[in-house]
Amino acid sequence: MPPERRGLMPKISILPLEKEDIPEIAKLEKLCFSQPWSEKAFLDAITGGNSYFVAAKTPENLIVGYGGMYFAAGEGYIYNIAVKKDFRGQKIGQNIIKKLIDYSLEKNLEFLSLEVRESNIPAINLYKKMNFKIMGKRRDFYSLPKEDAFIMTLFLK
C-alpha cells in the first residue's frame, strides 16, 4: 500500500448519519451485502430512537463508509459496517467502530455485540483489533450464501 494511503486520511470525518445520507448509504449497502437493507429500513432505524448511525465523509461530502448500532436495556448490537472498496485499508472501518464504542460508553452500555460471517476475515480481524472476542456461533445464520455466524462481543465494564 502506498504511504499516503496508510493511516486514516486526515480529511475523512465520522459524523452522525443524516436523513439526506440514506440514499447513498443504501447504495453502498447494496454493493456490500447479499441481503441489503432498504432505504426505508435505514429511515425507520434512525428515526426509531434506539439506534445510532455514523457516516464517513470526505470534505466534499462524499460518503465512503457507514456503521450503525441498536441499543436497549444496557446492551448494544452492531447492525452493519461497510467502507467503499476504493477507500478500504485506511483505518476508516476502525474509526467507525471507535465512534460506535465511544457512543456505547457514553450510553453506559454493558457490552457491544455483533454477528459476522465466518469467512469474513477482514471484518473479523477488524473487530479483533478493536478487542471484540469470539463468544460463540450461530448455525446457518446467513443465507445467500448459507453460512454460520460468529458472535463477537466487546465487554465495556
Ligand SMILES: CC(C)(COP(=O)(O)OP(=O)(O)OC[C@H]1O[C@@H](n2cnc3c(N)ncnc32)[C@H](O)[C@@H]1OP(=O)(O)O)[C@@H](O)C(=O)NCCC(=O)NCCS
Ligand atoms: C470490513 C471493512 C468494513 C473494513 O474496513 P476498512 O476501512 O478497510 O478497515 P481498516 O482499514 O479500518 O482496517 C482495520 C483492521 O481491520 C483488519 N483488516 C481490514 N481489512 C483487512 C483485509 N483485507 N484482510 C485482513 N484484515 C483486514 C486489519 O486488522 C486492520 O488493521 P491493520 O491495518 O492494522 O492490519 C471493509 O472491508 C468492508 O466494508 N467490507 C465489506 C462489508 C463487510 O463485510 N462488513 C462487515 C459486516 S459484519
